[in-house]
Amino acid sequence: MSKMSYSVPIGPVHPSLKEPMTFNFEIYGERIEKVNLAPGDNHRGIEFMGRQRNPIQIIYLAERICGICSASHPFAFCQAVENAAGIEVPERAQYIRVIIAELERIHSHILWAGVAAHELGFDSILYLTWRAREEVLDLLEYLTGNRINYGIFMIGGVRRDITKEHIPRIKKTLEYYKDIYAKLEDVFLNDPTIALRTKNVGILTTEDALRLCAVGPTARASGITKDIRQDQPYAAYADLEVKAITPDALTGEVHGDIYDRIIVRLLEVVQSIQIIEQCIENIPSGEIIAEKKLVKLLNQLKKAKGEGIGRHEAPRGECIHYVKLNESELPEVWKARAPTYNNLMTWVPMLIGQQIADIPIVIASIDPCIACMDRVTILNKDNGQKSILAKEDLHKLSVQKTRRITP
Amino acid sequence: MTIEGLLIILLKIIGAVIIAFLGVILGLFYKGIDRKLAAKMQARVGPPIRQPFMDFFKLMIKENIVPENAVPWIFNGVPVMTLVATITILFYLPIGNISPLLSGYGDIVLIIYLLTLPAIGMVVGGFASGSPYANVGAQREMVMMMSYELPLVTTVIAIGWKLSQVYPQLNVFSLAVINAHPIWGLVGPLGFVGALLLLITLAIVTPGELSKIPFDVPEAETELAGGLLVEYSGRNLALFSLADAVKTIVMVSLTVALFFPYNIAHLFDLSGIFAIGIDSLFFLVKLLLIMFVEVTFIRVAAARLKIDQVSYAYWVPLSIIGLLGLSLIVLDTIMI
Numbered sequence: 136m137s138k139m140s141y142s143v144p145i146g147p148v149h150p151s152l153k154e155p156m157t158f159n160f161e162i163y164g165e166r167i168e169k170v171n172l173a174p175g176d177n178h179r180g181i182e183f184m185g186r187q188r189n190p191i192q193i194i195y196l197a198e199r200i201c202g203i204c205s206a207s208h209p210f211a212f213c214q215a216v217e218n219a220a221g222i223e224v225p226e227r228a229q230y231i232r233v234i235i236a237e238l239e240r241i242h243s244h245i246l247w248a249g250v251a252a253h254e255l256g257f258d259s260i261l262y263l264t265w266r267a268r269e270e271v272l273d274l275l276e277y278l279t280g281n282r283i284n285y286g287i288f289m290i291g292g293v294r295r296d297i298t299k300e301h302i303p304r305i306k307k308t309l310e311y312y313k314d315i316y317a318k319l320e321d322v323f324l325n326d327p328t329i330a331l332r333t334k335n336v337g338i339l340t341t342e343d344a345l346r347l348c349a350v351g352p353t354a355r356a357s358g359i360t361k362d363i364r365q366d367q368p369y370a371a372y373a374d375l376e377v378k379a380i381t382p383d384a385l386t387g388e389v390h391g392d393i394y395d396r397i398i399v400r401l402l403e404v405v406q407s408i409q410i411i412e413q414c415i416e417n418i419p420s421g422e423i424i425a426e427k428k429l430v431k432l433l434n435q436l437k438k439a440k441g442e443g444i445g446r447h448e449a450p451r452g453e454c455i456h457y458v459k460l461n462e463s464e465l466p467e468v469w470k471a472r473a474p475t476y477n478n479l480m481t482w483v484p485m486l487i488g489q490q491i492a493d494i495p496i497v498i499a500s501i502d503p504c505i506a507c508m509d510r511v512t513i514l515n516k517d518n519g520q521k522s523i524l525a526k527e528d529l530h531k532l533s534v535q536k537t538r539r540i541t542p
Numbered sequence: 543m544t545i546e547g548l549l550i551i552l553l554k555i556i557g558a559v560i561i562a563f564l565g566v567i568l569g570l571f572y573k574g575i576d577r578k579l580a581a582k583m584q585a586r587v588g589p590p591i592r593q594p595f596m597d598f599f600k601l602m603i604k605e606n607i608v609p610e611n612a613v614p615w616i617f618n619g620v621p622v623m624t625l626v627a628t629i630t631i632l633f634y635l636p637i638g639n640i641s642p643l644l645s646g647y648g649d650i651v652l653i654i655y656l657l658t659l660p661a662i663g664m665v666v667g668g669f670a671s672g673s674p675y676a677n678v679g680a681q682r683e684m685v686m687m688m689s690y691e692l693p694l695v696t697t698v699i700a701i702g703w704k705l706s707q708v709y710p711q712l713n714v715f716s717l718a719v720i721n722a723h724p725i726w727g728l729v730g731p732l733g734f735v736g737a738l739l740l741l742i743t744l745a746i747v748t749p750g751e752l753s754k755i756p757f758d759v760p761e762a763e764t765e766l767a768g769g770l771l772v773e774y775s776g777r778n779l780a781l782f783s784l785a786d787a788v789k790t791i792v793m794v795s796l797t798v799a800l801f802f803p804y805n806i807a808h809l810f811d812l813s814g815i816f817a818i819g820i821d822s823l824f825f826l827v828k829l830l831l832i833m834f835v836e837v838t839f840i841r842v843a844a845a846r847l848k849i850d851q852v853s854y855a856y857w858v859p860l861s862i863i864g865l866l867g868l869s870l871i872v873l874d875t876i877m878i
Contacts, residue, residue: 143674150767165678165849256755256762256846262584328756328845491678492765492848 140168143491147176151254151495154505158494165490170483177505185469190216190290190436190458191429193469197456198284200471201504203246206239207449208471209288211456214369216290219443219460220436225422228292229370234305234414235279235287236447237407241312242271243450244400244407247502248323251397254495255332260322267315274308277301290432292424302415309408316405323397324385333393337485337497340391347484350477351452352403353501355381356396358389363448375413380406393500400502403450437464449474451502475504557643558633565632568826569787570594572833576790579838594787598780606776611672620667621774621781627659628788635795636721636803637825640818649715650698653796657694657751660785661687664760664770671773679769682849683753683760689856690750696864697740697747700871701725701800704733707875721803729874736870741801743864748793748836750856752786756844757852794833802828 140163147155155176161169181200185193197208210232217224224232245268252260272282278301279285287293297305323329339349344357354361362379364372380402382388382395389395426432445456452474459468478501485497574591581588608614633644634653661683668680698715705714708728712719725737750757761769771782806824807817847855 141674141677143678150763151765162678165681252845256758257844259584259842262586266585326845328847331847331851332845490848490850492759492762492846495765 139163145494146173151498152505153250154503156503156505158498160486160491160494162491165492167486167489167491167494170486172479172482174479174505182469182471186465186467189433189464190460190466191433193466194288194290195284195286197471198286198288200473202283203243204239204449204451204454204473204504205284206236206288207447207454208456208473210236210370211445211447211449211454212458212469212471213288213290214445214447215443215456215458216436216445216460216466217443218445219441219458220290220439221441222291222425222435224292224370224425226371226419227296227421228423228425230414230418231293231295231297231423232288233371233375234297234411235275235285235293237410237414238271238275238278240407240450241404242268242275243502244404245271245319247400247450247499248319248397251393251496251499252329254499255329257326257329263322264319267312267319270308270311274304277304289424290436291426292422294424296423297418305411305415309411312404312408316401319404320401323401324394329397330394332493332496333397335390335392336493337393337489337500338391339481339485341389343484344391344481347480348477349452349481350474351449351502352396352399353452353478353481355379356389356399357391358383363446363453367446369446371414374417375410377406377410393496396500433464436460438462451475451504452478473504475501478503554643561632561643562629565629565788565791566784569784569789569791570598572791572829573787575830576833576838579834580842583838583842594783598783601775601780601783602777604776606778607773609672609773612773613670613672616666616670617773618778620663620670621778621785624660624663624667625781625785625788627656627663628785628792631656631792632788634717635792636717636799637795637822640822642717649713650702650717650720651715653717654695654698657792658687658691660789661751664782667774668760668770673773675766675768675772676770679760679762679766679772682762683770685849685853686750686753686757686760689853690747693743693856693860693864694747694751696861696868697744697800700736700740700864700868703868704728704871704875717799721799724803725801729871730877731874732877733871733874736867736874737801739863739867739870741797743860743867744797744800745836746840746860747856748797749840750852751793752790752837754837755841756847758846759849759852762846790833790837791829794829794836797832797836798825798828802832 140161143160143162144157145160146152146157157173157176159171159173160167181196185196188196194209194212197212198205200208216222245264249261249264249268252258252264275285276282278297279287279295287295339353339357341358343349344354344359349357349359350361358381360379360381362377363369364377365379368377380399382390382398384402385398386395426435439460440462442457442459445458447454454474455472457468457470457472458466461467481501482498485500486494489497571591571594573594574589577593578588578591606618608617631653634642634648634650634656636642665680665683665687668676668683701720702714704725705712705719705723705728709719709723714720726734729737749755753760759769760766761771766772771779774782805821807813807821810820812820
């Protein structure tokens with residue numbers, strides 16, 4: 136470095152990070168000159184574990200990839216298996232899946248709002264939002280039996296029905312959030328100190344968002360109307376009206392800064408409430424699962440052969456699961472790609488040129504889920520050292536493999 | 543030296559020990575109240591009021607780690623210096639109608655100098671700990687120090703100048719004098735507005751001086767993991783937390799002495815020990831109310847600012863408010 140810059144490591148463990156991840160910063164004064172991301176501290180070998188289990192067991196493993204996305208991963212995984220084995224999901228089950236997924240979105244976004252406030256040093260809002268989040272968790276417990284890790288998804292449907300007795304309780308929660316939304320909007324969008332810290336900070340331009348394949352609220356806050364619920368509707372979303380939300384819906388312009396990301400997430404809470412209301416109104420009657428007997432279902436899956444992809448718009452963005460079944464009890468391949476994996480590199484353009492004080496909120500602004508994202512770590516067993524393969528190396532390796540299998 | 547002289551010195555020493563002891567206890571007690579009040583405002587249960595005492599005793603029995611890169615004698619010396627400098631200010635502050643212990647040996651200008659000592663101590667300690675976080679924290683503390691000094695001094699000078707116009711024969715910078723002549727009674731309507739502006743200035747300087755949100759950039763938990771204090775542990779950290787508690791009392795007492803030096807004993811026709819007692823109690827109530835406004839309320843109602851924003855806030859808007867207050871008081875005096 137030509138100037139007098141110094142390096143500040145943040146992570147693997149740091150108060151601003153909720154999960155282990157390493158950042159190496161080159162700092163000049165208070166300004167960030169260079170960022171190096173070094174993920175891989177939270178790799179647990181979940182995909183490998185999955186390949187030792189049958190598809191029904193994997194649902195519960197997928198649920199535990201991450202506590203907050205505990206509906207998104209099984210949702211995408213079940214769709215992938217259904218896609219591979221050609222299982223048709225009853226319509227009622229699709230609606231129930233959507234209701235659970237949208238409730239999860241409400242709780243995830245409110246949780247994020249609290250974390251963001253804490254990163255800004257505004258702990259009062261952290262307590263306000265997390266108290267508000269309890270209501271949806273209570274509802275989820277009432278509907279599924281668990282506050283998180285709901286255990287409601289099953290290949291071919293869902294495990295529990297939402298009956299008439301449940302409806303008033305759901306409506307009560309939705310009313311509660313309609314009431315509290317005005318307060319949340321007021322504290323986040325009208326507070327002068329929050330505006331000082333978030334406006335024109337951590338900007339991700341539309342071009343950068345496209346180039347780095349950003350997904351979810353991160354992309355939408357940069358003005359990209361990208362939402363799988365809108366673009367390739369799945370489950371019950373095809374019957375519902377879902378529009379990708381961009382910040383210009385509220386302010387009339389797109390900046391791509393953290394303030395816009397707050398707006399997008401707040402508006403998505405409202406959108407989720409509307410989706411759930413539509414679901415409750417239009418939910419058809421019928422079965423909730425394609426095959427009730429699990430032994431029979433397992434036998435059916437054992438005979439299935441093929442590949443399947445499941446996609447779900449998780450609260451953080453598009454979550455993709457890929458499954459390959461090969462006429463055996465265990466799936467041959469299971470690949471989970473969480474939204475944070477795409478959003479990871481958007482940190483670099485957001486952070487460069489910002490101050491040290493912006494690091495926590497910029498990192499939090501994409502709502503990172505390191506546990507979801509860490510799928511690969513490269514370790515040399517002989518000397519215990521980690522090594523990194525860049526894009527060129529991977530390309531070379533894949534060319535070699537193609538030559539090997541196609542002589 | 544006469545026996546009498548020695549006796550006075552002895553009395554002063556005993557007084558100093560008592561005040562230091564009471565100051566520390568009061569500081570920790572008020573810190574507990576501050577945390578409890580903040581918790582109530584955030585709808586939490588909050589820690590018990592004796593929590594700061596428990597934290598202090600626990601820290602005292604913890605291991606004291608000096609990092610490899612640190613300069614040990616500076617690293618260990620700074621907490622002591624910070625605490626001593628802070629406690630020394632207590633000797634210059636009037637409590638109720640009791641005049642300061644060291645009245646006549648120093649005035650408010652000395653207090654302003656003493657107030658910068660803990661900050662300088664923390665900067666030196668931060669640089670001496672050899673951690674990048676502490677380093678950044680120390681740089682920020684230096685910038686903070688340079689920023690809030692002007693508004694603080696403006697407030698003090700304005701009050702001193704006004705007193706010197708009304709009572710030219712008195713030592714106007716002595717806190718005993720300031721304490722005896724409240725500013726509100728000396729000014730006309732224009733000066734009243736000016737004094738109000740100065741009060742606002744001091745109320746906003748206080749959280750900065752105490753490194754509380756929104757001005758807690760040198761410590762910034764989520765950014766610098768404690769900043770200046772990141773490498774401190776055990777006994778040293780306990781001393782820093784004591785110094786912080788005492789400094790809160792000092793800053794709040796300064797507001798009381800400058801703007802609210804009223805006593806209530808004469809209302810009840812009390813005299814002697816009762817008057818001292820009731821005035822001291824009233825002083826404690828005033829401290830609590832002002833601490834609630836200046837420290838607790840501000841820190842639950844705002845997000846942490848960035849260092850450039852803090853610097854700007856002190857240098858431009860707050861300095862202007864302070865200078866406006868000063869000029870209103872001057873205008874008020876000239877027009878009369």
